[in-house]
Amino acid sequence: MIDLETARQIALSFAGSEEKDHFGIPSFRVNNKIFATLWVKHNRMMVKLSPIDQSVFNSFDPAIFYPVPNKWGLKGATFVELDKVRKDMLEDALSIAWEAVVAKK
Secondary structure, three states: OOOHHHHHHHHHOOOOOEEEEEOOEEEEEEOOEEEEEEEHHHOEEEEEOOHHHHHHHHHHOOOOEEEOOOHHHHOOEEEEEOOOOOHHHHHHHHHHHHHHHHHOO
16 A cells, blocks of 8 residues: 555656646646646546556556546556555556656657
8 A cells, every 4th residue: 555645755756757736636747747646535646658558557457557537548547546556566657657758858
């Protein structure tokens, strides 16, 4: 189980990461591009993955990693249930999301 503060600290541990408000929820950005958001009321994170990476994490455990139920989910936006995820898995997912945003610069 990961608490909200630990999830925040992991997201901010990547070089150049910063936290900004995004429509009332904390977002984590690099180069002013979002790679994750923290859904405080639901104790989950949204991690911006590619559809392929999303399917890999989802196949590990669909109760922990699953597509956001809208068009963003089809593009790789992935919910992560913080009360169920292992710290190393969250770190891996956030790392992949952060790297993808950095690579687009």
